Amino acid sequence: MNVGDDRETHDEALCGNDGKLASAEAKNKPTRYWGFSPPIVYLADMAHHPSPYRLLPVLALSLLLAGMLTTQHSCAQKRSNVQVLGADRLQGSVVGDMDIRELIGNVRMRQDNVLIYCDRATQNITRNSVELVGNVKILQDTLELRTDRGYYDGDTRTASSRKGVYLNDGHVTLTARLGTYNTGSKIADFLDDVTIEDTAATITARRMRYTRDSSLIVASDSVRIQFKDENVHIVADSVRHYPDAQRSFFYNDPVLWQIDTVHAELNSLGEYDSLEIDTLNIAADFMQALRDSSNIFLTEGNVRIVREDLAARSAIAHFLRDDSLIILMGEPILWYGENQITGDSIAALLVNNELRALDVIGHAFSISRSKPSEQDTLYPPDRFDQTSGKKIFMHFEESSPQRIRIEQTATSLYFLYDEGALNGVRRESSDLIIIDFADGQVSEIRSIKGVEGAYYPEKYVTGKESSYNLDGFEWRDDRPLMIRSR
Structure with missing residues (x-):
C-alpha cells in the first residue's frame, strides 16, 4: 500500500502561497480523517472543541503568538518531513496532542536522499520522528546502516540505536553496541564495543566518531589499532585516524608492538606469550x-x-x-x-x-x-x-x-x-x-x-x-x- 504524506496538506492549510498564516481558511476547512479510528484532530479544528488553552493567561497568549511567528518562519523555510512510501498495513491515531501513524510490514520511508526500511514503524507526525523495529536499514548514497531497533528524528536528521549498530559506506565498516548517525552532517558517533575497519587497519575502542566528509576517525578510551598489511599493533588513550591519507595520530602514552615472531599471540590477559622473541x-x-x-x-x-x-x-x-x-x-x-x-x-x-x-x-x-x-x-x-x-x-x-x-x-x-x-x-x-x-x-x-x-x-x-x-x-x-x- 502506498501512502502519501497528509502532513504536507496540513502545512498547506496553515500556510498561504506567500508563507503567511491562513488560519481563517483553516478554520473553515472541514476535518479530515485518514486511516482508522480514532480520528485526527488538526490544530485548526481546536476552535470548535472545548480546550484549556482558552483559559491560559496573557503570558500563554504571548507564547502562542511567538509560536505562530515561528510557524510563519518554518513555512517560509518548509520543514523536510519523513514521508511514507509504503507499508502492508497503516493506521492513524491521536495520542494527546500528537498525530501518530502505525506502519506494519515492509515499511518504506524517505526524507530527501535518505531511505528507511524496517518491519514495523511508529511515526510521530507532529514531532517528525519515527520509531523503527525489525530489520532496520537506512540508506544514504553509499552508506548503509543496519540495526534491530532504532529511532529516526527528521528534524535533526539523526538515526540512533541502542540495540547494536552496523554501518558501511564503502570506505569503512563500523559496528558497536549503540550509536547515532546524522544524515545532514554525515557524522557517526558510536559507543561501547566499537570496531571500525578500513582497507588498512582495524580499530577497537569504547568511543568513536567517524566524519565521512573528511574521512576522519576519532577514537578514545581503550583504543587498539592493528595494521593489516604489517605486524604492527598500537594501543593508546585516543587516536585520530585518516584512512584516505593513511595517517594516524596517537595521544596519551601510546605503545607500539611490532611482532615478528610468527606464532606470537595474545593470551586471555591481552598479553603476548612470546613477547621477548623478535x-x-x-x-x-x-x-x-x-x-x-x-x-x-x-x-x-x-x-x-x-x-x-x-x-x-x-x-x-x-x-x-x-x-x-x-x-x-x-x-x-x-x-x-x-x-x-x-x-x-x-x-x-x-x-x-x-x-x-x-x-x-x-x-x-x-x-x-x-x-x-x-x-x-x-x-x-x-x-x-x-x-x-x-x-x-x-x-x-x-x-x-x-x-x-x-x-x-x-x-x-x-x-x-x-x-x-x-x-x-x-x-x-x-x-x-x-x-x-x-x-x-x-x-x-x-x-x-x-x-x-x-x-x-x-x-x-x-x-x-x-x-x-x-x-x-x-x-x-x-x-x-x-x-x-x-
Whole structure:
C-alpha cells in the first residue's frame, strides 16, 4: 500500500502561497480523517472543541503568538518531513496532542536522499520522528546502516540505536553496541564495543566518531589499532585516524608492538606469550604513523624502545619501517647487551631483526662493561671500556661489534687482560681511531694522525678504576623494559 504524506496538506492549510498564516481558511476547512479510528484532530479544528488553552493567561497568549511567528518562519523555510512510501498495513491515531501513524510490514520511508526500511514503524507526525523495529536499514548514497531497533528524528536528521549498530559506506565498516548517525552532517558517533575497519587497519575502542566528509576517525578510551598489511599493533588513550591519507595520530602514552615472531599471540590477559622473541616495543607521549610511501612512525616525549637486548631512550624517535632504521634525537641513549651509547643523535640499523650498524653524531660516547673474555660471565668491578669523539660509527655481525670508527677528537680507553688476569689500562687519542673485534673482544686498536697514548700498569689501576674514566662518562641504570600490555 502506498501512502502519501497528509502532513504536507496540513502545512498547506496553515500556510498561504506567500508563507503567511491562513488560519481563517483553516478554520473553515472541514476535518479530515485518514486511516482508522480514532480520528485526527488538526490544530485548526481546536476552535470548535472545548480546550484549556482558552483559559491560559496573557503570558500563554504571548507564547502562542511567538509560536505562530515561528510557524510563519518554518513555512517560509518548509520543514523536510519523513514521508511514507509504503507499508502492508497503516493506521492513524491521536495520542494527546500528537498525530501518530502505525506502519506494519515492509515499511518504506524517505526524507530527501535518505531511505528507511524496517518491519514495523511508529511515526510521530507532529514531532517528525519515527520509531523503527525489525530489520532496520537506512540508506544514504553509499552508506548503509543496519540495526534491530532504532529511532529516526527528521528534524535533526539523526538515526540512533541502542540495540547494536552496523554501518558501511564503502570506505569503512563500523559496528558497536549503540550509536547515532546524522544524515545532514554525515557524522557517526558510536559507543561501547566499537570496531571500525578500513582497507588498512582495524580499530577497537569504547568511543568513536567517524566524519565521512573528511574521512576522519576519532577514537578514545581503550583504543587498539592493528595494521593489516604489517605486524604492527598500537594501543593508546585516543587516536585520530585518516584512512584516505593513511595517517594516524596517537595521544596519551601510546605503545607500539611490532611482532615478528610468527606464532606470537595474545593470551586471555591481552598479553603476548612470546613477547621477548623478535619483538620491537616503542612507547612515547605522542606517536604518528605515516603509512603512505614513507611508512614512518614518529614519536615524541619520553620515548622508550626495547627489542631483545637492545633498548633506548630519547625525546624524539623516528622508526623507518621499510629501511628498518631507528633515529633517536633529544638526549638519546641506547643500550645493547652490556654496552651504552650516547650522543646528540643516534641512528640504529636493523637487518633481519638484528643490530647491524650504529651511527652516533655529536658528543658521541660509547661505554662497555669490560671483562677478560667473551665467555666470562662476571665483570670486574668499575671497569668500563670507553670511546668518545664527535662521531662514532659501529658495525655489527649477529649483534656483536666487529669494528668501531671514532672520528674527530677521538679518544679510547680499554682495560687489558693477560690470560684472564687484570693487566692495567690503555688510553689513546688521535684524529681517527679504528677498533677491530674478534670473538667479542678487542683484537686491534689503530690510531691515525695526531696520536697520543699511555699505558698504566695494573698496580696503579686497582681500586682507582673510576679515576681513568674519560670526560663525560656516566653509566646509567634507567634502561627501559619491555611493556607487555596496557
